[in-house]
Amino acid sequence: MQSTQQQPPLNTLPLIPKLDSLLIELLQSLSPEEWQAPTVAKLWTVKDVAAHMLDTTLRGISISRDGFFGEKAENIHSYTDLVAFLNNLNMNWTNAAKRISPQLLISLLQQSCKEYYAHLQTLDLYVPAVFSVAWAGQETSPNWFHIAREYTEKFIHQQQIRDAVSKQALLTKELFLPFIDTFMYALPHTYRNVNAATGATVKVIVTSEAGGEWKICKEESGWQLVPSIAAESDATLSVSPNIVWKLFSKSMQPQDALPFVELAGDKTLAATALQMVSVMA
Numbered sequence: 001m002q003s004t005q006q007q008p009p010l011n012t013l014p015l016i017p018k019l020d021s022l023l024i025e026l027l028q029s030l031s032p033e034e035w036q037a038p039t040v041a042k043l044w045t046v047k048d049v050a051a052h053m054l055d056t057t058l059r060g061i062s063i064s065r066d067g068f069f070g071e072k073a074e075n076i077h078s079y080t081d082l083v084a085f086l087n088n089l090n091m092n093w094t095n096a097a098k099r100i101s102p103q104l105l106i107s108l109l110q111q112s113c114k115e116y117y118a119h120l121q122t123l124d125l126y127v128p129a130v131f132s133v134a135w136a137g138q139e140t141s142p143n144w145f146h147i148a149r150e151y152t153e154k155f156i157h158q159q160q161i162r163d164a165v166s167k168q169a170l171l172t173k174e175l176f177l178p179f180i181d182t183f184m185y186a187l188p189h190t191y192r193n194v195n196a197a198t199g200a201t202v203k204v205i206v207t208s209e210a211g212g213e214w215k216i217c218k219e220e221s222g223w224q225l226v227p228s229i230a231a232e233s234d235a236t237l238s239v240s241p242n243i244v245w246k247l248f249s250k251s252m253q254p255q256d257a258l259p260f261v262e263l264a265g266d267k268t269l270a271a272t273a274l275q276m277v278s279v280m281a
Helices: 014-028 048-063 079-099 102-120 143-165 173-190 241-247 255-260 267-273
Strands: 201-206 212-218 221-224 235-239 262-265
Touching: 014 102, 014 143, 014 173, 048 079, 048 102, 048 143, 079 102, 143 241, 173 201, 173 212, 173 221, 173 241, 173 267, 201 267, 235 241, 235 267, 241 255, 255 267, 262 267
Parallel strands: 201 235
Antiparallel strands: 201 212, 212 221, 235 262
16 A cells, blocks of 8 residues: 655656556557667667567566566676666567567557556555665665656657657656656766765756756765755756757767757866766666
8 A cells, every 4th residue: 555645756656657558559650660660779679669668567567566576686796787687688578579569569568557557556655665776876765766767767768769750759848857857866876976065066957848957966975966946056957858868868978968968167067967877777
């Protein structure tokens, strides 16, 4: 059962069915050629990305609901080891899924997405999740953050498909703002090794009505997210939604993003934000 405590900092759970519904509508509209279109996810086609989404949904149900882990992560001694393990899992699945028809992929996604959402609704939002959000530097994470991470996974992969086939994007305030709000939890972790005077601030501005502002401050304990107020920051990065979803998911390299962003104040300090990666990569 869900906790009776107040709403969590991020409450993405109610948006998941809408995102799932939009995915099914999108996949049902694709032509055979569009299923094979390349995506920004490097070697993956649209069909590969859809297959990966099925894999992560099935794994989520199996692990979180059923307590079945399948292949266990062994000999994991670092973040790099964990990413390598996950990349191997992902590639094994997408290679095998080449045998599955697009029609069957859609059917399996419809059913599994419903089952996974039903399970997520049963979680206490404040107890530790089965996995931490490692890209935010956390060793344990509450379920509300785990669910928000799942929301970003659903968002980013659907956006990759939409980008590949030039379909209407998900960059609306309703859907995009919770996505980028979750991603920004990685900002303090990105600056963890950056030395600056106590009180130094960095602001990231995502432009347009769908975006917003996020600010971190260097405190004695390290960099922390703080409310973004009107006061000037020591360093500012401004970037559009259409660039930021690619940049922070490692679908675009920082050097390639530079012509499309604006750096102000201490530009070296601001440019560190370009290195943020809010996915396991």
